[in-house]
Structure formats: C-alpha cells, structure tokens
Amino acid sequence: MLEYSFSKPNSSRSPSLVTEDLRSFISKIYTVYSTNSASFMGLSSIGTASDGMQLCIFDLRRGQHEGQELDKILYFFPADLPFSTQLSVIGLSEGLITFTRIFSPEAACEVIEAERHSHVFYEAEPDIWMVMIVEKSKDSEAIWRIDALREVLKEIHSLFVMFHGSIRALLEREPGGGLTRAHLYPFIMDYLRACQKRSPLDKCCCGNAEVAVSDGLIWIYFLVGKKLQLPSFRDCLMERRSVQMLTVGREAAIEVQTLVRILESSAGNLPCFSLILFQDLLVSTTLSPEDTINLYKYAVLRLTPLALSSGAKSWSYLRKGNSSSHVSIGSTLLSTGSVSEQFYGSHDASPAGDNRYHVTRPLQHDKWFKGKDGFLITDIWGGDIGSLNVTTPTVWLHQTEERMYLCAYQYKSLTIILLIPLSSILNGDQGVSILKQQLLENASLKILKVEEKLSKGWGGENAYHVSGYRYLLVDGNRDISRASPPTKVTTLSKESLLALNRLREEVDAEKSRAKWDNPGREKDLEVCIRAKNNAWAVARITGGKELYMVLEKANETLLYASDAVEKFSNRYCSGTFSLD
C-alpha cells in the first residue's frame, strides 16, 4: 500500500492520518464531480522540493504489488525527486483515477484544482496516464488554461508514438520497462527544450533564446530551473494541436497539387504520402489530420528553414560537445555535460542510467542539415553525417499503422516531406537514395516553379494580421488554425489576454459538456465578455469552427463589438460566423 502524504495548508498532520484525509477528500470530490473539473479547496498539493512543474507518466497495469511500486513509473520530471515523493504524486493520481472511474468508467478525471496546484490528467493509452502538476504561484504570469496544458501532454504523446510507437507496445517488447523509460526520458526532455525555444509568445523565453543558443549550459539552466515555460494565458490566441496553413490562390494551389502528384508518382506505384510547407506554414498534405498535426509540428520544430537556421548557429558548439548522436543515453548525457541530463546519469536508480538501449532522439536540437542535393539529412537515426552515410529516418503513421521512411527536401522556403512505407522499399537506404534521385529528376522543375509562385504570393510574417483585430480562428473539423501574428498579440494588454483566457476556459467547459450531453452534435455558441480595461473578448462557435477575438478599441457598446466580429467573419471567414 502506498502512502499518501497530504498536508493542508493551515494545519500539519502526521502521515498516519492520511487514510482519514483521503476519505474526506474523496467525499468532496463526489460533491463536485459532476462538473468534471473539481476544485478542492481543502486539498493542498504534495509538498515537494520542486517548484514549478511536475510531469509523470505511469502505467496502471504495473506495479500493483507491494514492493514493486517503482515499476509503474515510466517517466518523472523532475527526475531528481526522491522516489518516495515521485511515488506519492503518482499514488495520489492513481487514487483519483481509480476513484473517479467508479462514477465515470469511460472517462476518469480530467483535472484537479487544488489551492496551490493544478493536476492535469490525460490518459494517453489505455491505463497509461500522463499527469502534469503545475504550481499556482503568486507570480501573476502563472495563469493558464487547463486544456492548453492537456494539449501539451497530448502532443508529447502523439509525437512520441510517431517516432517510437505506442508506449504499450514498447512495454510489451520489453516488460521490464527499461526500454520504455530509456525512450521516454530523452524524448520528453528534448521536447520540453524544443518547445521552450520555439514559443514565440513567450517574452521571457525569447529574450533568453539567443543566449541559450550560443550556450547550452545557460539554456539547460532554464529548463531545470523553476521558470519552465508552460502555455500561459499569453498564449490564449493560439491553438497548439492544430496546423497553420498558407492561404494560396487557385493557380498556386493547382501547381502545388500537381507537384504533390508528381512527388507521389515518383515513388512508382507505392502508396506514399507527402507534406509540403512554405516557411512554417502548411501548404499541402495527403496525410490524415492526426498524422498531419504531428509531422507538421516536427517539421516546424526541426526541419523548416527557420528551424534549421536556428540550429546552424550553434552547430560548432554541438560538434564539439557531441560527436555522435546515436549512442546510448547514458553516454550521450554525460558527453553533452548538460546539467539537466547529468541528473539522469547521476540518478543511480534511473532507468535511463544504463547503456543497454540504443535510443534515437528525433527531437534533438541541431541534428538536421541540408545536404548538397537539397535533401535534409540527420544522423539521429544512425550513420555518420560527415560521410553522408546516414540512416534514413522513419516514423510511424497513425492512419496506416505502418512505419514510413521520412525524406525531407528543401528548396529555399519550401520544405517537402515524403513518406514511403518501409515495406515497399526492399533494399533499405539504397532504395531510398534511388528514390530521392528519381524525385529530383521528376520534380525539380516543378518545385522551383511552386516555390516561386508561393514566394510571390507570400505576404510576409504579418500576412494574416488584420488591423484592429487580435484573433484566433480554429477549424476543428480540419484541425487548422490561424491567428494574429504573435508580435501583434503582444501589443494586447494583460487584462485583455486574461479575459480571453477566461473566456476560452468557459468555452472549453461548455464544449466538453456539450460533448457529453449530445455526442456527435455541434453546438453553436456565442460569448462576449468585457474586460476590466473595457476591451471585448468574443468567442463564436458554429459548425465546429471557432473564432476568438479581442477587440481593445471597440470599447463603445456590445453592438459595436458584435458588428466588428460580423465584418471580420464576412471578410475573412466567408461568412461562417455571421449568424444572423
């Protein structure tokens, strides 16, 4: 039996009282459970040494016997917490899940709000849970939207699955769990680092990004330090699990689609998929929405010209620090010498501490380069970048449940990703290089043309800025979003952003309620609220499409604000949100 260590804020109790405490708190859950988002004023968070965030992944099917509790831990951040603390965090989460399942077997709890912490739950795979615990500090910046946090968990998991397959499959491959842990630890660390860097809305982060790029150590300090950047209210005008698309004219669109056809036909009759990006925007995809989101995210993180150029700066540093990426975790971590990774190495019992597993780290920074032929190469999957003899990356597609080779080609601002089933290429990397050759022969001209067309029509970074408006448009049917450029969003006052953040929370709750009440039906919704600074925050939802908007200058009347939304809808959304 695990021990839970609870402590109420204003009283300190001995651990022996835990059982009683749990009972009382369970009764409280019961009373407020119906909202799915319970708030437990009487419950304080686990007292741990770590401030900021905790993130854990555990498997409910494991470690159910006394003495084997450690088995269930698949990942824990920060890893330097004592196991007893880790176990108590996981134990609480497990308790909550088990308890809430009594009332709702299909969907256990989603979030627990304690006085000083929020616990965000996400069941990534059956019985495999990801839990994020964030501290509600007095810092006024630490305000977030729970759904945005859950999106982070979803993203981590789906990206992980794309590269390594499902966690369950890994556990089945090696029931000891070592393999899974060896994969999860570096992956999530790489992810957290990557996201931090690429979050443009984050002023604090942006300010230090340059420093971080030139000096890995400082960067790592950020990561382990308490200022780990989570999606905050300042990010309320963006949608994480969605794709940003380039708007193209008909002519360019036709060129793009014919290019897609040529690309996919150069693989012969093999069934393959492609993704085309211009700058950091998606132009075309033939993948399912789920796979598109994942690959798009990866491309923006690691493959697009912007991602590559940010890597190039620190190239020399990394070459010095890490000569080969394809090494077992332990040695990689030691050789990079970073603080964050050292604690895995120094952590005796950490499952990642041994050298038994060869783990690819696809999210690793600065590992992709543009080859002379225009194809992007990396030694993440093995091989030697110097001799250009590298192993072709592979990803696992959700849609076809198949492993695919990933070929990325870049010409100026255009990034093309081609995915070819492993099973259809018999002689491995050799076959892939033949295919690349064919691709160049067939499509080079077309690629040139498409790039030219798109560049001509490209309105620059602020292309989708609509003056007077700060907006976020989400097409939930197709997982596409578009928002005011981040630099424009930063001009909004904090009050406005907080208001919108609040509004979005409301909408999230409304949506999730509607999902339960009336599955499969879309609810139309319109909410306008007025912030302290007299700005309007507006949300309109119709037919699965969402529009969020902050109008700081429309401070006259609601009618005025509503009019502005109407205009926007007619002009930029072909009238989708113009209800009446």
Add this chain to the structure above:
Amino acid sequence: MIRNLSFEVKIQHNLKKCFYYDDGNKLLLSPTSNQVFSWKTAPFSPNAAPNIDSITEGPICSIRFSLDEKLIAVQRSNTSIIFFHRETGETFTHRCKSESESILGFFWTDCPSCDIVVVKTSGLDLYAYDHASKSLALVETKKMTVSWYVYTHESRLVLLASGMQCKTFHGFQLSSVGIIRLPKFEMVMAKPEANSKPVLASEDVYIVTVYGRIYCLQVDRVAMVLHSYRFYRDAIIQQGSLPIYSHKVAVSVVDNVLLVHQVDAKVIILYDIFSDSRAPISAPLPVLFRGFPRSDSFTSRPGTKESESLEASDSNDNEAIIYGEGWTFLVPDLICDVANMRLWKIHLDLEAISASSSEVPSVLEFLQRRKLEANKAKQLCLAITRTMILERRPINMVAKSMDVLVTSYALSLKAGSYFKGIKTERTSSSVPNVSGPGQGVDVNTGRTDGLGKSVQHESASRVNSVSVSRPSNYLSSETEDSSSFEPLKISSNDAQFDSGKVDTGAESSATGNPLNASVSEQQESQLTSPAISPDEMYRFVFAPAEEEMIGEPSYLVSIILEFFRSANLEKVKVHPNLYVLTVQLLARSEQYAELGLCVINKIIEPSKEVALQLLESGRQNFQIRKLGSDMLRQVSLHQDYVLLLVQDGYYLEALRYARKHKVTTIRPSLFLEAAMTSNDSQHLAAVLRFFSDFIPGFHSTSDFSTYYHILNEMNSSSVVA
C-alpha cells in the same frame, strides 16, 4: 504519310503534253496549237470539264489568264506577249521596246496601280491594262539586271536573281495594298572547291507561304541543305537550314505544313515551321496514291500503304509512278504528272503522321494547327489523348499535351473560330452521348446523317468526295474506307478518251457507299478549328478514361489536375462535371486530405453539382460532408442548405438561416417533425412559435393543430414524470 488524290487530266492523244499552271487563277492550262484547255484546280474537282478558248497559232513560252479571267496573255518569244480577249476574241500584242533586253516572263497582279508585270533582263515593267484602247500603259519601271525570277501569286512576291552566281536578290511584293520593295539580299551557297562558283538556278528557289508568313527556300546542292529565309517588310532573315537527302528536291505546302520531297529517296519530310523548331514532324514518309479507281483491294491500312500502292501502280501500265520523270511540282500543293496526264493534289494523312511519332505533345500541337481537315484532326487529338491516358504515359508528357490542347482552344476562342464550327458540331456530338462514351463516335454520326443526304445528293456525292479524304472515323471498317476513296477523275466531255474501265469502277464505288465521304465533307467544311473544348475533354477523354481505368483513380486525378492547371493558365472554364468526377475519384481512393485542400483552395470550383457530390461522397467522411454543406451555403443554394440542416437535425439553425435568407419554400411540417423527434418540448414550442409569428394564418393549418396537440401532450407527460 501523304496522300495524293489524283485528278486525272486525260486529253486526246494528239495533244502535246504541255501544261502550264496559272497560280493566279489556280488554272491548269494546256495549250494546243490553236486552243487552250483550262481546268479549275480549286475547288479540286475531278469531273471538272475544261474550258476551251481559241487562240492563234504560234509558239508558247508561257501563258496566264488575267485575274478577272477576261484576257489570256501568251508569251510568244522573249520579245513579245500576245493578249486575247476571251469574249470578243480581240487580240493585241505587246513588244519589247529595246533590242538589248528580253522578256523573262510576266504575271498578272491585283496591285492597285497596275495589272500586269513583265519581267525583263533589264528589270520590271509595270503596266496598266487600258480597257478602252485595249493596250498596255506603262506605269512604272524598275531598273536592274535580272538573270531569272521566281513569283508566286499566293505570296505576291517576285524575287529577281542577279549577279555572277545568281545569288543576289531583289524582291518586290505587289499586293493589293501597294508595292513593297524588299532590301537586297544574298543567298548562301557553299563552294564545292576553292575556285569554283556554282550558279544558283531558278528551280532551286521556292517561295512558300506558311501560316501567312512568307519564306524563301533555297536548295544548296553542295552543302545538301535547304536554306530558309523569312521575309519581313524591311528585312530578310535567314532562319536556319533543313537537311536534304536527295539531289533532286521539291517543296510543297499543304495546310501550312512544309513538305520537302526527297525525290531520289521517294520520301517526304514534313516540317511544321510554326515555332522555332526545325525538327521534322515525323520520320520521312512515303507517298501513297489514294483515290485510284483501281480495285477494292486498295486499302488504306497504315504500314501497308507503300507496298500496296506500288504494286497497284505496276499492274496498271505505269500509270502512276511515284516521283516519276514527268512529275512537276506546282505551288502550293499540286503535282502534275505530265507523262500520265494526271494532276495530283497532295493530302496529308494526319492519322499516319500522328502514328509515326511518339512525341505526343508535338503531334497534338501539329494536329491542332490543321485547318483543312479540322474535324479529323480533332477526332485524332481526342483519340490520342485518351490513349495516352489509358497507357498511363508519364505525367509530364500528359501535362504538356494538356497545355497544347487548352492553349489551342483558348486561341480559337479568341480568334472566334471555335464557335464558328460549334454549331454544326453540336448536332453531331449529341449523338454519341446517347451511344455512350468511348464508342465510335463519328461512325454513328456519319451513318445517320449520311443516309438522308446521300439520297438527295447522290449525283453530287461524287463531286463532293473529291476533296474529301478518308473520313475521320478511324473506327470504321476497311471496306467502307476503300469505297470512300473515289475515283478522282475528270473527263472532259468534248475530248473523248478511253476511260471505260476506270469509269465503271468509279461509278460503282460512288453509288456503293458514298455516305461517309459526303458527310464528313460537310462536317469538315464547317468545322474550322480542331480545338477541343473542356466540355468535349470531359465527355470524350476523361469520362471514357474513367470508365476504363476503374479501380486506379490516382493517375487519372493527376491528369485532371494537370488539365485544371492548363485551363487556369488560359482562363478557360472547366466543365462542372469534371469537378464532380474529381471529387468522386478522390473520395473513392479515400484521399480526403487532398480532396479537402482541392475544395478549400477552390481548385475544384464551387457549384451545386460539386456540393451535392461532396455530400454524397461525405457519407464516409464527415469532413467532406461538411465541405459539401459549406459549399451549398457558399453558392447561395439556400433552400438546399436549409433542407440539409433540417435533415441533419439542426432545425433551429435551419430556421434562423431560412429567416435570414428568406427561404419560404420548405414545409413547416419538416421543421416541426424534426423538433418533435428531438423530444424537446421547448424546441418544439419555439418552432411552432416561429411559424405562428412569421407565416400568416399558420394558426389555422392542420400542422399547427397537430403539433400544438403533440406539444401539449409532451408538456403534460413531462409534468407527470
């Protein structure tokens, strides 16, 4: 392959085999000692009877009718030309003034200032014909030494050779707008040895008119090339050279295609000098006689053509030897076989030409430029395109082909030639629609249309069939084919000659099956452009291809996209059915992501047809269905959109939308029923209230009472519960 339709000129045996071609009036002239026989060659008609004019006896150097055909001018010697008035029989003679100069020749002109131009060794004399005094009045003289000259009426251009090697040229264009003097220019001649200087002969210089441009082609026997020069108003620019493979060459132009006869090799090399390309259209092709009244064994299968035609000619007293000694090439497209007294007109066998080249885009380009047999070219283009798709040729090649076809269509739209032909074309194309795509489209048309007409025009059919080649329906049977090649004979009624055997053959075949010929003649004469509209592309290419390629839509989608690309570039509108087909294909192969992009980026343009297809295809995919309903709204099909909303259970939204867009045609009971099935009394009440408020007199309808009753029941039951 070239087909010569013969035009036999059989003349009494005692006649001298002496022919002149008057290209100004397109007359073939055969003077005897005191008569001139003249046959019209345009329109090319085998049964044309010659006109006979009497002239005085005397030597004849050259002979030409005036452009109004009232005068006959005969050059008697190098000093005199005699003129005969055809109606009155009056004559007068024009003589050289000076002893030192001699007349090289003359031609009539439609130049406003003069009527006849006499070319002399000392230059040009331009005369006006004075009707009153029946004499020539000198208008202008252009002084220069002239060794020889070439002139074609088609180009109105006279080139005057001078110099030691006769390679320095002066040129004048004497057109109806006036006289243009071209700058002096030199032709290029390779030297066989260091000191020898070959002299250019007049037979080695050809003036050709292609696509309205004037070129001069010059044979260089030393270098074995054909130099080409293009004439501009103010310049003559050498355009490059074509290789020749025979010491004797001749040049013809048929339907703007340049034919270089390699006489020794008995083949023709074809060039389409439209673009800058100097590459031949196809491999060298042989000449084949068609329209010989010989036997039914005379078939037209490509591949066997040459041997059979040769065999045929052997068995017939050397009647037709290809490139025989007596062949004279007349501009632009006639061949006079002096030995056999036949006149041949050159036809292009488009089918054989296109079959001899594997470069599909250039073949299509070639076919799209053909005007003479526009319908045939069009049918060939359709067939070639269809085949190309069915054979799954590389996308790049198909893309180029689409470009060719669409560009040509856009051009013909601009030029207005497409709609000129479309009227007659409509009637015929409606037939294949019934018979189903992919079938012998024109065979059907030919027969149905032909039956009626052949009865009426039986006698005329022989005439008609002359200029007609093989009908354009490549699917028709061989027997039909052979019969449609009619004997293209002219017999002059006055001159009796033996044509018995030949004639009978002609007769029988003419009555036997003249249908195809006459019909296609009519179609072709009306269809002026082989351009293919997007509508026809859909009906005759994509729809049949889709039927045959079932199961593998991906390739076809690629092709259709290429077509969209071409059409978009040329701003040509695409048939909505093609969009529908694209949606079907993409949905069938479950390429929903791509389908979504195509709709959102408007590659597939919104229309009701497309919207309905999206809804249909969206049964398997929610997102696609959504796109369909969005499109309905987008194209303002309010009623359909409201119905769809009600069907999907969004009756409140439907009401709101209906109110906004004033959709009043949908029965209230639909909404009420939807509200009732949702089992929500509030909603039902709301819907009832809506109709009570907005439809006058709704209270008294049965709908109202029925649902009011239901609402009351719902409320009472809920109270009880």
